Amino acid sequence: MRRGRTISLFLLDGSVTGAIKYTLPNWTGVVYKIPRNALDICKNLNDDLKQSGVYFLFGKTKEKDEDIVYVGQAATRQNGNSFLQRIREPHCKAIDDCWNEVIFITTKDKSWGQTEICYLEHRFAKLATAAKRYSIANRNTPNAGNITEEKESELEDFIASSKIIMEILGHKVFTPRDKSIKDTLKKDIVYLRGRGAEAIGILTDKGIIVCKGSKIRESPVPSCPDWVEKLRTQNSEHIKEFVLTEDISFSSPSQAAAFCVYGTANGRTAWKTETGKTLKELEEEG
DSSP states (O other), X not given: OOOOOOOEEEETTXXXXXXXXXXXXXXXXXXXXXXXXXXXXXXXXXXXXXXXXXXXXXXXXXTTOOEEEEEXXXXXXXXXXSXXXXXXXXXXXXXXXXXXXXXXXXXXXXXXXXXXXXHHHHHHHHHHHXXXXXXXXXXSOOOXXXXXXXXXXXXXXXXXXXXXXXXXXXOOTTOOOOOOGGGSOGGGEEEEEETTEEEEEEEETTXXXXXTXXXXXXXXXXXXXXXXXXXXXXXXXXXXXXXXXXXXXXXXXHHHHHHHHTSOXXXXXXXXXXXXXXXHHHHHHO
């Protein structure tokens, strides 16, 4: 059985859209979520931001408007600064102009040195790469450095709590895509057939996944909305000859259906079970 967790947050500048500090009871970690335009406000607010830690720059790519992240480390410097100084320095072309939010992870007890932040930077970058939800801006995977088994075990526990907070903050950067169709209950598999599409979907608590191998309509229907055109453009790298080469997640059945048929669609009637029941009928059955 899953246990409840308490997460405390503090609005550093009194605004819900500004910098926010997050902590968990009985956890040495501290997490800061800071919009890019709030960095100057933070420089005199908290000494935690001058400590060693690991940070994540989040943004959208200019070309495809896709999620992108850069994983970095900030070590304490002789002038007493770390994160707040490092964050203003160049990183790489892929992220420097497009990031809009940074999340900084450090500790309450100022216990991290170079060994800890190197290992955490390495592990966070590996987890983000494996999850395949964000484009990774780092040119190379950070080096893990040399670490003892005892310290590795300690830091892995720290990573587990960090992942919880990161998802709460709206970034599923460490969360792999949902289970594949072979691991899915039969009742959660649905189909969309017609209007130029032959697609298979998996219902999830977050929406619906259109599965790899699904055929989608080749040309847009008359008066195809701009947002559907944008969906096609954003996922063009996962389409070859109008067949999906990867699973693609959507927030709703209607969004997924519109993507498949290249035009507006009612997902509650477009998607059906193997026996022909629509999602609307399933909902009405309770």
